[in-house]
Amino acid sequence: MSWELLLALLALCAPLLLVVQLVRFLRADGDLTLLWAEWQGRRPEWELTDMVVWVTGASSGIGEELAYQLSKLGVSLVLSARRVHELERVKRRCLENGILKGKDILVLPFDLTDRSAHEAATKAVVQEFGKIDILVNNGGRSQRSLCAETSLDVFKELMELNYLGTVSLTKCVLPHMIERKQGKIVTVNSLAGITSVPLSSGYCASKHALRGFLNALRTELVDYPGIIVSNICPGPVQSNIVKNALTEELTKTIENEGDQSYKMPTSRCVRLMLISMANDLKEVWIADQPFLFMAYLGQYAPTWAWWITSKLGKKRIENFKSGVDADCAYFSSSKKKAN
Template sequence: MARIDGKTIWITGASSGIGEALTYLLDEKKCKIIISARRLNELQRVKNNCINKENISILEMDIAMIDMAKSKTSEAINTFGNIDILINNAGISQRSLIIDTDISVDKKLMDVNYLGTVALTKAILPFFVENGSGHFVTVTSLMGKFGSPYRSGYCGAKHALHGFFDVLRMEHEKDSIVVTLICPGFINTDVAKNALTGDGSVQEKNDTATANGISPKSFSIKMVKAIEKNKHEAYIGQKEKMGVYLKRFFPKLLHRVVLKSTVK
């Protein structure tokens, strides 16, 4: 097992939720951390809450602006002179039926959740190859393994991430590059509040399942353990994790279970 302590790590989506909790945990482990998101004031708040502020660098960035991926990657590398781990955490969710969802919403979900992550990954990949090491950690979702109503575009983007990073792992294992896919279930964050509805507006309200999810801190502890073990995939949540295995072995049963669920 490779300890994460003291590593240089770049985290996207670090201004709240999982990214914020992960920053605090890695700060305790004396990592050098580059934190990125769109909201500069929130990134500053996160940094101010850290113990080793000298090890925290802020890099404001909109993951959907894929033309900026290369320049932002150069900035990130130059910050501490190295990056050991890229944690692709930035993303946005959805709560709308397919028939009610404008195609512009599907595009935004792909731009943020898939293409933005792929662009950043491709930008830093040559650096990892040249160094002969590097670890891509991508936060997908259990929705990247099976589907659920009201999340069609979100599921599509998360499924796409699995396809891309599975191939990246195969192509660059020879370069000692590691890929870990982290699949959260329900985590008590603002993901539901920030989810897009059919017309592209923000839902602005939580749901019961998300509110009753595990805490970002508990999630981050499990996530770091998976990273240190170089796991290919890790499913982190509560009973909803069983959906992965039902999909694999009993797909029709999963279909019935999801349709009977009150989760929206």
């Protein structure tokens, strides 16, 4: 084959490859590193068995689904949240549908904002199972309110729960992992921790703070390569996050959470989380389009992301005020029907 023919073939293949990659990206529901790990990486069924996994916020949403999927992998589970009856419900379902026995699941209720309880809770886990292999910082709440109308108490609560509560529990578990020179600290952040959105100024601030903390912690642990710090950033997922969101006052709740059915199924989000844990990925983005595109834009072209957000943000606020889900503006009615 002549050099001229080879160059001609390469010239034809390059645009085709670009089109293929573009189509793949448009259909993607996770960042490219994560999807590569899903295709070619290590399986959770191989890597996570026999581990002790502590999940906060395990009474609903992502935490609850994570408990169900982990219960099928042969791990020892610690389930934490405030509502003990909901944790017991999750435990029963884990025992019914998973492969675990009653001794393999510890229900450990506590309030993440009560930082004085974190050390005792950590000691209780170590006493029960002898170790903590994975801490999943999943507990937290979202926000749906305009900054100008929101009480400062709401901002304080979001930082106490989403940021300081997570930092405190991480600091309690960290010495144990340093002593063993291994462990995984997995924190459920948000795409809002990368690209901010209207109606969630306090929530975005707490998630940006978490990302900064985790990135700094990771660099401080450079002498402990066996300790993995993972930042999981989901986009909109089917859960109670909108229903449980804080509003302009601590005592006020969401009156109408709107349609959540078009969002990513919780089971898919959790499966991708398990893949990231199995492959020790440091940061992953889990979202359908166009949210995934906005994460890339926010990371690599923030000026463009701010411009687009300012255009879409007005509609998001209008949706919220009219009582529908704030994000439904990004989806056509055909997509909602398809899902």
